[in-house]
Amino acid sequence: SQELEQSPQSLIVQEGKNLTINCTSSKTLYGLYWYKQKYGEGLIFLMMLQKGGEEKSHEKITAKLDEKKQQSSLHITASQPSHAGIYLCGADPDNYGQNFVFGPGTRLSVLP
Amino acid sequence: SQTIHQWPATLVQPVGSPLSLECTVEGTSNPNLYWYRQAAGRGLQLLFYSVGIGQISSEVPQNLSASRPQDRQFILSSKKLLLSDSGFYLCAWIRDRAGEQYFGPGTRLTVT
Numbered sequence: 119s120q121e122l123e124q125s126p127q128s129l130i131v132q133e134g135k136n137l138t139i140n141c142t143s144s145k146t147l148y149g150l151y152w153y154k155q156k157y158g159e160g161l162i163f164l165m166m167l168q169k170g171g172e173e174k175s176h177e178k179i180t181a182k183l184d185e186k187k188q189q190s191s192l193h194i195t196a197s198q199p200s201h202a203g204i205y206l207c208g209a210d211p212d213n214y215g216q217n218f219v220f221g222p223g224t225r226l227s228v229l230p
Numbered sequence: 231s232q233t234i235h236q237w238p239a240t241l242v243q244p245v246g247s248p249l250s251l252e253c254t255v256e257g258t259s260n261p262n263l264y265w266y267r268q269a270a271g272r273g274l275q276l277l278f279y280s281v282g283i284g285q286i287s288s289e290v291p292q293n294l295s296a297s298r299p300q301d302r303q304f305i306l307s308s309k310k311l312l313l314s315d316s317g318f319y320l321c322a323w324i325r326d327r328a329g330e331q332y333f334g335p336g337t338r339l340t341v342t
Contacts, residue, residue: 151331161274161320161333206274208331220274 120145122207122221130227131197139192139224141207147187151208152179155223161206164192194226202228233257236321236334243341249294249308251337253321256302261323263304264331265296268318280304316341 121144131137141150152164165174167183167190174181178201180193194201207221233256243249255261265277276289278296286296293312297305304321321334 153333161322163332208274219276 120209120219122209122219124205124207124221124224126224127222128225128227130229133198133228133230134196137194137197137226139205139226141190141192141221143188143209145188147183147190147209149210150181150183150187150190151210152181152190152192153206153208155204155206156202197226197228199228199230202226234321234323234332234334236319236337238337239335240338241340243311243339245313245341246310249306249311249315249339251306251319251321251339253304253306253334254302255304255323258302258323260301263298264322264324265304265306266320266322266333268320274320278306311341313341315339 123142125140129137129139148168150167153161154164155161164176164179165181167174167181170183170185170187172183178195181190183190190207192205204223204225206223209219235254237252253263255263260282262279262281264279266274267277268274277292277294278286278288280286280296280298283298283301286298293310293315294306294308297307299305306319308315316339319337319339322331324331
């Protein structure tokens with residue numbers, strides 16, 4: 119079965135700093151999803167990547183899927199306190215939308 | 231636009247009591263629906279998914295069951311709650327096989 123790992127597990131940055139969160143899959147990714155969860159709340163869909171080398175941006179958040187489609191990175195530029203939360207990557211192992219798997223999450227804190 | 235509702239938002243139940251969590255979707259028809267659980271310190275775990283009325287697939291053997299009595303209604307139930315059932319329960323739907331997955335606001339369940 120497909121497994122996702124995320125690094126780092128937690129991250130504390132000063133406001134205005136850039137940061138990167140990585141998601142690594144044990145198998146080829148057919149669809150890689152990034153979500154943000156504010157503590158104790160539901161998930162917010164950020165973006166989905168499907169093609170190797172694909173890069174998408176949402177406000178100050180950029181995500182990229184590497185050419186081999188087994189790793190994705192999420193980059194936040196000039197972080198703000200509103201970026202704080204848990205970032206989860208998710209994958210659709212067989213591209214049928216029925217067996218989603220998620221990474222363990224990265225907890226981001228942004229200090230003002 | 232599509233909207234997904236969950237209730238209740240929070241619930242405190244004693245061990246051995248029954249459970250019923252409801253999820254409804256607006257603005258779409260015949261969605262694939264999902265129940266996830268996030269236990270403290272763990273990633274999201276897929277519990278059930280449904281591709282249509284009366285069709286339920288279980289991913290993990292457990293003390294819970296799911297039903298889909300109507301096209302846009304998905305219910306998570308238990309006859310007797312266990313302490314280990316505590317967690318944050320999320321309902322989600324997917325527009326199509328390769329589309330984004332959208333999550334409801336979640337229900338925080340505490341079993342005492």
